[in-house]
Amino acid sequence: MKTSVLLLVCGMSAVGMVHAKQCQIERLTSSQLNLNASYLSQAATSFSVACESRYAIKFNTRNLVNSTGSSYVVNEKNHKLKTQMNINGATSLRWNVPIAQPASPQEKFVVLVQLAERPSAMTPAGVYRDSLYVNLMF
Template sequence: MKMKILLFLLCLGQISLVYAKQCQIERLTATQLNLNSSYLSQAATSFSVACDSRYAIQFNSRNLTNSTGSSYLSNEKNYKLRTQMNISGATASRWNSPISQPATNQNKFVVLVQLMERPTAMTPAGVYKDNLYINLMF
């Protein structure tokens, strides 16, 4: 009988030591990035992450072609314009791969997109799009 009571008290002690981890994305500056139709035009967004434990962040895009951030915009007829995306604020600048980050009460990230192809008079008109995905794993 004493063993059961002691085990119960140990379990209660363990419960009080466990708490939910908390991570959140804050201060997003733009939900849509608009590039000009000129060679090397740029657009950026920034946001902060607050997390009370180590976490991983993963950046990806629908049209990503490699882990260094090469991607493309495509129109409704699937015509493509090359882009280059860069990450600052992370411990590495890898795409489509979790990047381990230390616990912090505010870590600022910036994602920059640059048009790497010169549109010409022969470039079909239309709305060119890509989707950017940011995943937090904690």
């Protein structure tokens, strides 16, 4: 069985209002997270936000199940494996909810994904994927 688990950081967007001060996402460590095909394997990426004023940040995944970060990766035949996503650096840990943040010249965020389901010999081989989206609103 050859199983590969992949989480793509597909979208990072910044949406500014008219006359908003500058905000930007910087120093992304990885745009692709690779998990081993073993129970509780982990992968992480980090990035910084530099913003001259208060802003909100929202974390989401294509396959998000709830606001506590439960998600799943899926292969081309629609077989799913559960994952758990975690956020470090935000003032709240809720997913798919804008999180108010204070102005900062450099605030570091870390997103960690963990395989929360044990693959077995019966788990279909393939590449399993999910996509992570980070939206910055200022």
